[in-house]
Amino acid sequence: MDTNHSTITVEAKVQAPVEKVWEYWTEPEHITKWNNASEDWHTPHAENDLRAGGKFVTRMEAKDGSFGFDFGGIYDEVLIHEFISYKMEDGRKVEITFIPQDNATKVVEVFDPETTNPIEMQQEGWQAILDNFKKYVEQQ
Template identity: 50%
Template sequence: MKITVETTVAAPIHDVWRAYTTPEDIIQWNAASDDWHTTAATVDLRVGGAFSSRMEAKNGSMGFDFAGTYTEIVPQSLIAYAFGDRTGQVEFTDGPDGVRVRVTFDGEDQYPVEQQRQGWQAILDRFARHVEAMR
């Protein structure tokens, strides 16, 4: 089952794209809540290239790697990827109010759909705040 989250970022497309694809930026915005953080990120932004983000609870109680391989890249427009047996894509659409960022991904069986949607939406909202604060 596909799950979709989206936000509009009030910033130029090049700033939005850079913040989404640069490890230094990813470390700053990639968390669903204030008690989590990303401690490391790598990006090899090309078809067949790998990405990885190490996400950890700030209290050290748990952590995990979110990693995969890029399957399609259209600069400033689309990032498609595979992670495990699941896929996802990020669409960037420039508009009069900013850049709409839409993330669609295969949900997992372990957690309820609404919990997954809320977590990914929280990360995307944090991303928007990060990019807008850079301006």
Template identity: 50%
Template sequence: MITVQTIVNAIIEKVWEFWTNPKHIQKWNNPTDDWHTPAVENDVKAGGKFKYTMATKNGSISFDYEGIYTKVDKFSVIEYHLVDNRTGSIRFEIQGDKVKITEIFEPEKAHPASEQKEFCQGVIDNFKKYTEAN
């Protein structure tokens, strides 16, 4: 399993809104400025589907990150099952006026786990930057 974390200087209501709303997801869901998320579908409820199309801005790489939510406890936890049968979870821990986010997921086999961790940490760090700036 791969684990990434960050602490966001914002209240849980804002963190949850920015994490789950497609208009915000498109603005932060990239590990570096070379990437973007041109399309997002997100139905945040148990049994709801999600699909994030992620791509390099130059068009050399593109993939869909998609699956079904298996558990959603608002302001607390999101668990999911990806279309390739991997699983993951995101935990939101309130720490006063900050929120600690921990994402844990199964790595896929095609790329080294270290690259996947670096990619996902870049995304979660970008979420922190975007949320705190807006």
């Protein structure tokens, strides 16, 4: 990661083995079920070409149809069950590490902040999505 500016880190310990956590993180049929920060948002569509140079896109929308956007990027590195890095369309970098811990997996996301919204708001939003992921995986 670029150390010339601050990055934001969010993390969660998911009570599931790394193989399941990886599958639910990367498979579009699962992504559409957990990728939202609050109950009034959803992800109706996801595509994921999980390889270095591969692209991904998720469509995030308010359930009332008032707002929506595509979130996407291109993968720089993919180490199965261990690590993913990608660049968002605006050039910001994201790194996700999957750390097995007994029968659980610690997921750590580090990302470059954007300049529009406060750091705290960005951290809370990404943490809310990660918490929703944890909840989804643990309920399956």
